[in-house]
Amino acid sequence: MASPCEILIEDRDSRRASALLETVSREAWRIEAKFSRYREDSVVQRINRSGGEPLELDPETARLLDFAARCHELSGGAFDVTSGVLRRAWRFDGSDRVPDAARVEELLPLIGWHRVGWTSPRLVLPAGMEIDLGGVGKEYAVDRALELARAGTREPVLVNFGGDLAVSGARRDGRPWRVGIESLKHAENADRELELSSGALATSGDANRFLLRNGVRYSHVLDPRTGWPVPDAPRSVTVLAGNCTEAGLLATLALLQGAGAEEFLREQGVSSWCLR
């Protein structure tokens, strides 16, 4: 989670608030340490280095993989935690270095959750494949942190991990939290601030990651089934839902719809904002 994290607790008792803050931050760091693909000692690294050998996973990781498997199924393969391998071919640095088709083609056999042997809690990840839980890890951490905060206090709490956030309820005076949406800062015709008295907000996408070649803009949203960017994907999608995990997933699935993102979100009946 290479992004600023904050937890707002509306409490006059600063000692109680800081004790709670510590509990919640510890949980956030624990989740980051466990699921980061950049950390040598993480579960994800252990999985990615298993070299095709079966692994027994702990219940929490198993629940996350169950969730990933279900999302893969529900999205018809559009959401896939094994798609990170495509990073070997694609670097969205604003340049014009679009990889050649052959390079993308040779990566495709390493992508696809259907190739993975998963019978909870036993995982067999074929050699050369990788998983990346970055797509759900941060939102999961927000929900976990809020749950912990709720267990520790009755005061209103807002958990914000790099723009993915959730609130425990309205503020003490009954008014909603006012939340600024960074990703919509430069969007015209969109409120940059919204009021939130329940639920969670998650954003998928990154407005600054793309490639540009011969006037064609290649978005960083890659379709795991083709290995190529989804055409006409919004730069980012922000979704308001009951919890952060659900909001994040809906935002990601919307991005994968490309030009149909807005319509997809409308069909889901959620409040959302697309930046194009």
Next chain:
Amino acid sequence: MQLSRSSSELRSGLAAATVALLGAAPAPARATEATSSALLYTEPNRVTAFETRADFTRQLSRERVLRYSFTLDALTGASPNGALRAGVPQTFTGPSGTASYRVAPGQTPLDDSFHDTRYAGSLSVDLPVGRLTTSTLGLNLSTERDYFSAGVSARLARDLFRRNTTIAIGVSGSADLVRPFGGTPDPFGLVSATVSEPEDVTSTGASGGFGRDEGEGGEGVPQGSEGKQVADALFGITQVLNRSTILQLNYSVSRATGYLTDPYKLITVAAAPGTVNAGDPLDYRYESRPDTRFKQSLYAESKHSFGRDVLDVSYRRMWDDWGIRSHTFEGRYRLEVGEHTALEPQLRWYTQTAADFYRHSLIDGEPLPSFASADTRLGAFDAWTGALKYSRRLYSGHELGVRVGYYVQSGDSSPPDAFGSQVSQDLFPRVTAVVTQVSYSFAF
């Protein structure tokens, strides 16, 4: 690229997967919210009621809500017995049959023998029926020495149009038992009372309670019992009009059958016009009301927020087959002053027409009507209520509220059909009351 599943399947599948990941759906942090309230209702020189109430709301899960309440209600002081003011002293026997009380000329006849305590409880639960429909089931019990009531209710509410509209249908029924002190009086039964001559100041009340069905119980013990059944149905629609306005419309019907008479209310039998003491009370009879009543009402309420402040207005039209029609207008404005404090002025105006059988007195020598009541609550009158509420949000979501209100009810003091000595009397004395309420809300 298209998803392989329909959107609703995707959304519900995703929700289920999320719940599996995060454990049960996150329950609200505040499991039970409680409001306790104490109320003092005082009519100067008359009745005083002290009511304490506790309401609890427990969130069982996101959609299941349990509500329960307890009420204790103590009544002391004197109530009008229905007889008219007169130019002569009047003596009445209390409902217990032995105690008697005297009323001076020009004073409202009040019976101060009513001291009763009411205990009441209610329970209701909201249960989801599908994603957009909620059912509410309720139970009410109330008991006092001379009255018992048990009721059940059921309500279904469905959200429509992105939850901007809610339609509701509800039914309720109650079975009540009236056990009047001193037995159930016969309709139009003569009351054991004497009218004293002005010089006869030592006159006492007649003995015995003839006119009442004598039970075998002792003094002050309710005797005999009468039943009363009430069935209600309600149709409602709630509509979000815009970002800051919500409107509710209800139509309800209510049918009561059984003993609808007030067993303690009397009606004066006045000397006929043209006689020497025309208009003076000669005797008293118990009142008699029909044994069915069918009421209908339309109710509209709207809340509008002006920034932080909230305006709440409502109107009710009620009509029934007793000939009573009423209008009720009510307005409240919640004014936020400072960060944690609000002031709320409340104003209410009520007006009703009289029941067809309402009359201030019977005339001696005339045949008895089918029904008659001199209970001013069935007469024509207007009433105003003005109140001011102060509320303050305290630490940890606790909230304190204090409300002081004044109620005044006035009817026609000199009705055109008054005659003889009645003309110089106030035949509809004003009712005034001061209501003070303190409430405290918190969560645990």
Next chain:
Amino acid sequence: MSAPRSRPRALGRIALLALLLCPAPVLSGCATLGVEAWDRDQLARPEMKLGANATEDAIDDHIYFSKEASSGGRGFGGGGCGCN
């Protein structure tokens, strides 16, 4: 810019226009009934809920039931006591 925003914005202008034309705030809803989920900030406040103060309503209903010939309307008919 993005499609989901454009519709409510247009409705917002209609609502504003209606507010200016209609005599009472209640009637401003005639042009556009209802709001989207993200415009419920005002409606979500506890004091904007109908029946937000159930205890006070119950107390008032009890008082008026014992003093007047009308009851109910907001909810079921009240009563259940020998006070009327």
